[in-house]
Amino acid sequence: MSVSLKDVADAAGVSIATASRVLNNSRKVTPDTAQRVRAVAKSLGYVLNPLGKALRQGDSDVVGVIVPVISNPFYSALVQCLELEVEKCGYKCLIADSLGELDIEEDRMRTLSSRRVRGIFVVPAYFDLSANIVKEISAQIPVIQVDRRVSDEYAAPFVGIDNEDGIAKLLAHLKGQGVKTATYVGADNRTSAGRERRSALEQLAPKYGIQLTAHVLNRFLFSFGFEAVSTILSRGELPDALIGADDLIATGLLAGLAEHNLMVPRDVVVTGFDGTLLSEVSVPRLTCIKQPLEQIAEAAVAALESQRLRPGQHNWSTTVKGTLQIGGSTARSS
């Protein structure tokens, strides 16, 4: 049905080897012949079949991307940035999600690996449980952990935000707004992001003169933030600030507070983390740490390339710093 390299070669009166060389600019070919082949290829509408190429070379031009949930605005934005960056290298992206479940994650990684992708970007579902699969696949093809990492530091390189720096910026801002007490509505220990943000907060809050009441912990979900409001209210007094572990939780908090007729920032200020669409869409806008996604994507692609060139070095990581994005949700002084 579709035209193959052989068709082109025949029509041009050359061997398929020559045709291949012309179309890949791989070796010097008589200009005359080259031109003829190119013309024929064009007129016949030849398009390379990447399957044959990949099979032969044991290596495709596809890169895999695995995120927990593609419909989480943070991940859909991350995926888009990664895709853009990957395409600059002339590769294509195969995108998949793990739904945050270990067995799906394993399936995705094995499938991609068997397809001989050039490499995999993965946001591991779990800090500890995902370590094995990341390490296993990482031994076969280049794997880069993005946004989250697994417990085993020799599993694969990591690229992501500096959570501690982000939390520090948030605390400095809150302090400037006169915040004295805060409650962390955060993520549990399942993921590295959850761990790092929580421990940074615990460590740094005292330095900014902010007193933390008991955390409310769960997963990165809007519904969790929404419900957390009731939990906190049932305790009695509301703190000056509610610190959400990400934008999803934070917008959940905004919605929950509205449900209880509490005004933000008048009654309590709220912060998020990520700087997703949600933070811009919410009313009031969410103060949060904006992740430099382009930069992360760029670093991730660079990491993958470096991993391809000299494999075996897995215990390194790249962190980038986020920026404080100030919204109305913490405009306490006004």
Add this chain to the structure above:
Amino acid sequence: MSVSLKDVADAAGVSIATASRVLNNSRKVTPDTAQRVRAVAKSLGYVLNPLGKALRQGDSDVVGVIVPVISNPFYSALVQCLELEVEKCGYKCLIADSLGELDIEEDRMRTLSSRRVRGIFVVPAYFDLSANIVKEISAQIPVIQVDRRVSDEYAAPFVGIDNEDGIAKLLAHLKGQGVKTATYVGADNRTSAGRERRSALEQLAPKYGIQLTAHVLNRFLFSFGFEAVSTILSRGELPDALIGADDLIATGLLAGLAEHNLMVPRDVVVTGFDGTLLSEVSVPRLTCIKQPLEQIAEAAVAALESQRLRPGQHNWSTTVKGTLQIGGSTARSS
């Protein structure tokens, strides 16, 4: 490096033909032999290389999905549903976005086609400009248009929401809330969704006793909704309702109104379309038409299968009806 079918066959003392048959359950093989092959395959950690299979069969187990922008919550949700449904058939998804640009869309479709995917789901970027490429690729492999369609009704089957029905439900609800005047903050004629929603509104509003002021039209963007508020205010009187063409525009309206210290629903009611995460996250929640994504995904996959079985019939479509999701943004009677 990785173990191939030949390795398995050798280790099991059979031909690769037999090994292949066992692993595919394709023909009767002596139970004894079959068991042995299976055992060997397992112990060697054999995993099929889909490249070889696809090359041989001229057909892979991959399905392509092309949406305009993956970071639009509606499309990321759609992609997730499609992926889930596609996997039920044992296929994998190759996801890509066109950024709403024709040349990228063309590149994506051609690339997928050259990879011999089993079929493509596409949300065409343009109503008229995308017609050619959809038709071209549709002649090669099964293509299903989802959510939007192109002008040429013989291009490819379509699966999506019944926009007219959705608009009617919205109008009925608004009428019940005592709305007499409304402004449509909508999408232009670039896409079929934009066209259909607008023309349905123009046609149906009078029947519900709702008077439309001049439309404000542009693309499906949060920023457009946000800015549209100024445009409308500069005209003078605010209508009873602002009807956003989708949730992105509608939440933009909410944010824009808040910026002008206008209260929703007190000063004006607002509606959206799609029922994305944004509609739930916004404060107040957005009244809108919720798209039955699971149902759409199911129908789309069924359409693809039917297209594979008997190709050539392109001029049919499946529409599903959305449901009215009532939020605080139209709670006028309260």
Add this chain to the structure above:
DNA sequence: CTGAAAGCGCTTACAG
């Protein structure tokens, strides 16, 4: 029931 062989489309040593 099983195997030897062809062939999907491609690239790349190896000769010339």
Add this chain to the structure above:
DNA sequence: CTGAAAGCGCTTACAG
């Protein structure tokens, strides 16, 4: 500079 040939991993008529 160019071509004949091997081979990537797989499936499937074709014989037996």
